Amino acid sequence: MRGAPLRRFLAALARGLGVVLLVAVASLVLMHFAPGDPLGTTLEGANVPPDVIAAWRARMGADQPLPLQVGRWLGAAATGDLGYSVSMHMSVARAIRTALPYTALLGLVAIVLGFAGGIALAFAQARARGRALDRWLGGGALAVWAAPEFVVGLVLVELFAVRLGWFPSGGAMDVTLGGDAPAGVVFADRLRHLVLPAVTMALVIAAQVGRHQRVALVEAWREPFIRAARARGLRERALWVHHAWRAALGPTIALAGLSLPLLAGGAFVIERIFNWPGMGSLAFQALADRDPHLALGCVVAGATLVVLGGALADVAQAAFDPRRAT
Amino acid sequence: MRPPARGAAIALGVLALLGVVAVLGPVAWPVDPDHVFDAPMLVSASPSVAHPLGTDPASRDVLARLIAGARVSLSFGLLAAVVALGLGTLAGLAAALAGPRTDRVIGALIDVGLAVPRLLVLIVLTAALGRLPWAWLAVTMGVTGWFGLARQVRSRARALAAGDFARAARALGAGTRRLALRHVLPNIAGTLSAAAVLAFAHAITLEAALSFIGQGVPIPVASWGGLISDGRAQLWTSPWLALAPTLALVTCVVAAGALADAIERASPWGRVESAP
Numbered sequence: 237m238r239g240a241p242l243r244r245f246l247a248a249l250a251r252g253l254g255v256v257l258l259v260a261v262a263s264l265v266l267m268h269f270a271p272g273d274p275l276g277t278t279l280e281g282a283n284v285p286p287d288v289i290a291a292w293r294a295r296m297g298a299d300q301p302l303p304l305q306v307g308r309w310l311g312a313a314a315t316g317d318l319g320y321s322v323s324m325h326m327s328v329a330r331a332i333r334t335a336l337p338y339t340a341l342l343g344l345v346a347i348v349l350g351f352a353g354g355i356a357l358a359f360a361q362a363r364a365r366g367r368a369l370d371r372w373l374g375g376g377a378l379a380v381w382a383a384p385e386f387v388v389g390l391v392l393v394e395l396f397a398v399r400l401g402w403f404p405s406g407g408a409m410d411v412t413l414g415g416d417a418p419a420g421v422v423f424a425d426r427l428r429h430l431v432l433p434a435v436t437m438a439l440v441i442a443a444q445v446g447r448h449q450r451v452a453l454v455e456a457w458r459e460p461f462i463r464a465a466r467a468r469g470l471r472e473r474a475l476w477v478h479h480a481w482r483a484a485l486g487p488t489i490a491l492a493g494l495s496l497p498l499l500a501g502g503a504f505v506i507e508r509i510f511n512w513p514g515m516g517s518l519a520f521q522a523l524a525d526r527d528p529h530l531a532l533g534c535v536v537a538g539a540t541l542v543v544l545g546g547a548l549a550d551v552a553q554a555a556f557d558p559r560r561a562t
Numbered sequence: 563m564r565p566p567a568r569g570a571a572i573a574l575g576v577l578a579l580l581g582v583v584a585v586l587g588p589v590a591w592p593v594d595p596d597h598v599f600d601a602p603m604l605v606s607a608s609p610s611v612a613h614p615l616g617t618d619p620a621s622r623d624v625l626a627r628l629i630a631g632a633r634v635s636l637s638f639g640l641l642a643a644v645v646a647l648g649l650g651t652l653a654g655l656a657a658a659l660a661g662p663r664t665d666r667v668i669g670a671l672i673d674v675g676l677a678v679p680r681l682l683v684l685i686v687l688t689a690a691l692g693r694l695p696w697a698w699l700a701v702t703m704g705v706t707g708w709f710g711l712a713r714q715v716r717s718r719a720r721a722l723a724a725g726d727f728a729r730a731a732r733a734l735g736a737g738t739r740r741l742a743l744r745h746v747l748p749n750i751a752g753t754l755s756a757a758a759v760l761a762f763a764h765a766i767t768l769e770a771a772l773s774f775i776g777q778g779v780p781i782p783v784a785s786w787g788g789l790i791s792d793g794r795a796q797l798w799t800s801p802w803l804a805l806a807p808t809l810a811l812v813t814c815v816v817a818a819g820a821l822a823d824a825i826e827r828a829s830p831w832g833r834v835e836s837a838p
Contacts, residue, residue, distance in 0.1 A: 255673045262674065266686075382763070382815035384770040387790065387808055394797050447823075504681050505771050519682060520775070523689050531686065539677040 245551045252543030259539040260313070260532070264306045267528050309532075318536070319529035323521060328533035331518060336537070338408055339514030343503065345430060346437035347495055353438060354445025355488070359476065361446070362453040374450070380443040389436040389509040396432060403432050406511035433510040437503055441495060448491055452484035459483065489552045495545070570824035576817035580810070584636050587629035595630035596782055598622060609802055616802045618792065628806050631784040635766050635811070638700045638785065642765035645704025646711055647758045653708065654715025655742045659723055668712070675709030681771060688777045696779040699772075703765045711757045718753055719746045756825040763818035770811060786811040 300308075309319065318328035357373060364370045380388065397405035408429050409422075417425075456462070457480050465479050507516030515534060522530035599613075599621045609616045615624035657668035683706050688694060694702065722728055723746060731745050770787025772778040774794075779785040786807040793803030 251673070252677075255670070255677050258670060258674045259677055378816050378819055379812060382767070382812045382819055383808070384767050384774070384787070384790070384811070386771060386774045387812075390794055390797065398798070504679065504685075505774060508775065520685075523685055526689070535678055535682065535686075538679050538682065539674075542677040542679075 241551050245547055248547035248550050249544075252540075252547055255543050256536060256539050257310070260310065260536050261306055263532050263535050264309055265302065267532065268302050268305070313536070318533040321522075321527055321530040321533075323525035323527040324530065328529050331530060332515070332533055332537055335513060335515050335518040338512060339503070339507070339516065342430065342433055342437065342507075342512060342514060345434045346441060346503075347492070349434060349438035350441025350495075351445055351488070351492060353442035355449055357442060357446035358449030358453055359481075361450045362457065362480075363476065365454055374447075377443045377446045380439055381447060384505075385436065385440045386505050386509055388439055389433070389506055392432050392436055393509065404429050405432075406509070408513050433503075433506055433512050436509070437506050445488060445491060449484065449488050452488070453480055456480040456483040490549050492545075492549060492552075567824070567828070569820055570828070573817040573821035573824060576813060577821065580632060580814055580817075581636060583629060584632040587632065588626075591625055591629060593623045593626035595622060595626040595784055597626075608800070615806050616800065618803055619796070624789075624802060624806060627784040627789060628786075628810060631786045631789050631807060632810065634696055634779060634783055635769065635786040636814070638696055638703075638769055638779070639762040639766040639814075641697060641700035642703040642707065643758050643762035645701055646708040646761045646765075647754065648708075649705065650708035650711030650757070651715055651747075651754060654712040655719055655746065657712070657716045658719035659738050659742050659746070665716075668716075672709045672713050672716075675706070676713070680706055681768065684768065684772060685775065685777055688772070693777075693780045696783055696785065699769070699779060700765065703768060704761075707761060707764065711754075711761065714753060714757060715750060718750045722746050722749050752825055752828070756822040759818050759822040759825065763815045763822075766811060767815055786814075 312319070316329055318332070320326075321328045321331050324331045357377060361370045361373050364373075393405050396402050409426055453476075457476075461483075462475060462479055465475055470479070503514070504516040504519065506512070507514050508520060511517070515537065519531065519534040519538075521527070522534055599617060613623050613625065615628060618624055618627065653668050653672070657665045657672075684702065687702055687706070688699070691702075719742075723741065728741060728745055731741055736745070766786070769778050769785060770790060773785065773787035773791045776791075778787050778791070781788070789807035790804050790811065793800070793805075793807070796803050
């Protein structure tokens with residue numbers, strides 16, 4: 237049954253491609269009926285002759301009937317051309333290529349930190365289940381989960397950037413740092429900028445992961461196979477890690493799949509707080525400048541990652557869960 | 563009482579208390595939340611007897627605005643949760659019971675809805691529709707927030723419809739509607755109530771996020787999220803401005819989360835997925 241996971245993944249991917257197509261078509265139709273213009277706010281207030289505007293609109297295909305526009309966009313998108321962003325003065329594909337690595341870096345660090353923290357939290361809680369430590373940790377996680385993420389971010393900024401001055405309050409790099417700065421200094425600078433947004437995001441993720449993982453661990457602990465393993469003489473630690481955790485990993489993997497879109501624009505608010513030049517900021521700019529091609533590109537890129545995350549999580553869940561192994 | 567029941571009772575008590583504050587607050591503290599007291603002199607004043615939570619930069623009473631915010635935020639969450647619950651239940655039941663073609667259409671709709679970040683959709687919609695009054699914003703929030711709920715209802719209803727008692731009901735001549743309303747729905751009531759409570763909490767938090775971006779409940783109407791955003795510039799100089807609404811919001815969402823947890827633990831089917 238070696239091929240089964242791959243086949244499963246491809247099937248999920250094929251379904252996902254259909255979903256992305258539907259998202260793109262729905263967005264194009266919405267865009268067509270929403271007020272606004274493919275030229276965005278660039279020409280607002282500028283004294284541009286109407287025939288020039290008409291020529292630009294024609295060049296961008298905005299004067300054509302809707303089905304033709306949709307067809308043209310899809311055809312171009314298939315070749316990697318997502319249109320032209322008026323506000324960025326570059327192709328949408330290039331704008332996304334510039335922003336995506338920042339979001340991916342932030343998301344990856346935050347997801348790794350967040351899941352590690354959340355799983356550690358869940359283990360601490362599950363082993364102390366019913367005791368005061370469990371309740372205190374659970375209460376803390378619940379409070380972080382309940383607080384809007386911008387509150388978490390703002391508190392960290394005020395504390396560590398404004399008050400203590402340990403970390404910069406925003407941006408992804410020190411722009412005054414010259415191009416001739418040594419690599420070590422550049423690296424340290426990037427790292428310092430990464431800390432606060434990554435920790436904010438990781439806290440939010442850890443609170444959610446911890447809540448899910450604790451329940452799953454405690455449930456798994458009651459299963460008969462734990463008693464059987466204990467009867468075979470396994471140590472407490474091995475029981476938790478090798479037996480209970482493995483059975484409890486399913487929902488966490490599903491959650492990891494759901495959090496993959498954070499790599500491509502889910503961290504909208506956090507990117508805004510820290511002025512992080514990623515996909516969230518790009519999408520925000522697209523909306524602020526009413527730049528429909530850019531907005532569409534962001535939505536489609538986001539949807540693609542959601543679908544990819546779902547497919548990966550589905551396969552991983554099946555591969556890790558001993559009860560679902562074929 | 564068993565622990566889940568005690569937790570649920572405390573959480574319900576906290577939510578009820580917040581509801582009482584929202585309903586009776588203006589009677590107990592009859593101050594107009596929009597009244598400007600003394601614009602140049604009484605700006606961002608610290609808490610005092612006359613203004614227990616101080617005043618904001620526009621010299622309005624923070625306690626009165628907090629109570630007004632409770633009315634708006636709680637109604638906002640309720641309205642959004644009711645819309646999401648209604649749409650999600652309807653779509654989920656229809657997908658599970660009304661035949662394969664309906665299932666395919668609704669299934670695709672759910673996949674599409676879940677594939678786009680909700681905050682992004684909300685921002686696009688508020689940008690396209692202009693600033694919405696808070697009730698319409700809440701409805702929009704519900705309309706964009708039923709997909710996860712529908713998926714849960716669908717999978718649970720599908721499992722139930724394949725079960726023995728559903729087959730027996732069919733054999734006794736029950737139609738799809740009777741099967742859905744009398745047999746499936748009562749069996750998923752626990753899942754539904756937990757999901758609705760979470761939807762309520764999510765709507766309030768999301769409104770706060772929208773307020774932060776500047777697309778929330780429009781001024782001068784006070785919502786907890788709006789109050790937090792208004793107060794965040796003075797976080798260290800006048801912390802009461804942001805602190806009071808933050809505490810109110812976090813208390814409310816924690817209580818809702820604990821209530822949902824308790825419902826899930828009391829129900830025999832395990833956890834409800836919370837929408838991302």
